Amino acid sequence: MPELPEVEILARHLRPLLHGRTIRAVEVFRPKVLAPTPVPRFQAVLRGATFLDLTRRGKYLLFTLRARGSRAPFSLLGHLGMTGRMFLTPKGRPLPKHAAVVLDLGRNRFVYEDPRYFGRLTLDVRPVARLGPEPMAEAFTSELLAGALKRSRQAIKVKLLDQSLVAGIGNIYASESLFRAGLSPRRPANRLSRVQVEKLWQAIREVLTIAIECGSTIPLNFEAHPSDKLFYYGSAAGAADFYTERLGIYDRAGQPCGSCGTPIKRIVQAARSTFFCPHCQKS
DNA sequence: CACCATGTTCCTTG
């Protein structure tokens, strides 16, 4: 479930639930997701620690905690990979099949589950230092984007997935942004005109903003709806249409473009699907 | 069985 909007929604959801909660015990079912932090160190550091805050950076979750009797806070870094979920559940409830880490919070447990185990929950925060600017931050200007794109011949769609360029865009919102900007996903990054970069810059911010707004209207309740996939596809009681109509281009190969009716095409770039309208996205 | 899947990192090749 993870690109910037989904991670942002999750952070907003979990922040108040975790604030002030103290970890009583730490169960690690998949040591791989902690790497390179060793299991004993992970447990020793987290046991007795209290959650102070939770923020998002790109697709990462940054938990701030404080050890018992200490003033200095420390960070825990989370990433959902392709299929990760994090949620609170009352103690006694059966754990999901692919629970990777479970934190005992007293009445509740914090569960990180991930069927593919591509995600992370670790004390190693170094990956954050490699991220480019937040797309919604003032630091991310269209001038900055133009400067970065000028230096690459890579197809613009592929370039948008580069987290060191701008953090948080994934395979879905890369296609959505280019569709909104009316740009061909195949165009080399350094061949976008200044006007096209400006359009793309705006489209990225609009697409992400709309996705966050959309997700914010939906109550996250994994307890009542254990099969919820946050707000990607269908699912979720009571708001199915809302969800499925959210994305204009992604996963719609063969369907008519909402703007011109031309059938949407799927191509493969850098071993990943790209969806676009061959009529609206010629340039 | 085949192919596809919201991500990142590492390795190879040019």
Place this chain on the structure above:
DNA sequence: CCAAGGAACATGGT
């Protein structure tokens, strides 16, 4: 040195 492509990671859905 850099860019680009592909594999690997691991499981589930169609």
